Amino acid sequence: MQNINEIEDLIKLISKLPGLGPKSAKRIVLKLINNRDELIKPIANILVQVYKNISRCKICGTLKLNSIECSYNNCKVVEKKYDKICVVENISDQWSIESSSIYKGYFHILGGTISSVGQSKEDLLVNSLVKRANNEEIQEVILATSATVEGQTTAYYIQESLKNCNVKVTKLAQGLPIGGEIESLDDGTLFSAFKNRSKLNSNSD
Numbered sequence: 001m002q003n004i005n006e007i008e009d010l011i012k013l014i015s016k017l018p019g020l021g022p023k024s025a026k027r028i029v030l031k032l033i034n035n036r037d038e039l040i041k042p043i044a045n046i047l048v049q050v051y052k053n054i055s056r057c058k059i060c061g062t063l064k065l066n067s068i069e070c071s072y073n074n075c076k077v078v079e080k081k082y083d084k085i086c087v088v089e090n091i092s093d094q095w096s097i098e099s100s101s102i103y104k105g106y107f108h109i110l111g112g113t114i115s116s117v118g119q120s121k122e123d124l125l126v127n128s129l130v131k132r133a134n135n136e137e138i139q140e141v142i143l144a145t146s147a148t149v150e151g152q153t154t155a156y157y158i159q160e161s162l163k164n165c166n167v168k169v170t171k172l173a174q175g176l177p178i179g180g181e182i183e184s185l186d187d188g189t190l191f192s193a194f195k196n197r198s199k200l201n202s203n204s205d
């Protein structure tokens with residue numbers, strides 16, 4: 001292969017994406033280069049737009065347009081009021097839970113786990129979760145972190161952070177396969193994990 005810095009840099013960047021190694025990154029880059037107008041140009045444009053206009057809400061962690069206030073089923077609910085907050089690691093977990101229609105309530109997206117690379121406790125939006133949990137409408141906080149060591153450590157840390165809040169704190173049932181990430185669970189497993197969630201504290205019934 002010729003040494004063209006731009007192409008090598010692009011391959012390196014693309015191979016950092018989930019599920020892609022250097023081999024698939026090379027195939028993707030070749031596909032892009034062979035489709036300059038159909039792929040490179042629109043992708044470059046949309047990436048700039050996404051970078052400029054979309055960010056995570058600093059309160060609930062969901063993705064939102066910078067130009068509007070967060071009004072998704074997270075921070076503020078337009079039509080319905082809920083009394084539960086479901087805490088997940090990533091937005092993909094929220095999408096899985098939503099598409100299974102098992103849960104109706106607010107979401108809180110931590111943005112990772114305590115021991116994920118580069119994540120510190122301060123990055124995880126725990127302080128804003130405590131504030132949200134203190135809202136009088138909220139009766140229950142459901143911890144829906146993965147059944148991994150990191151996920152469970154994070155759940156414990158959140159449980160501790162919520163101990164002075166007058167809310168019931170629950171955790172998804174043990175039925176989660178060990179190492180199971182929420183986003184990869186099927187609807188049936190999610191359903192029983194929600195249905196059989198266990199209470200972690202003695203605050204508020």
Ligand SMILES: [Zn+2]
Binds near residue numbers: 059075076
């Ligand atoms: Zn929000």
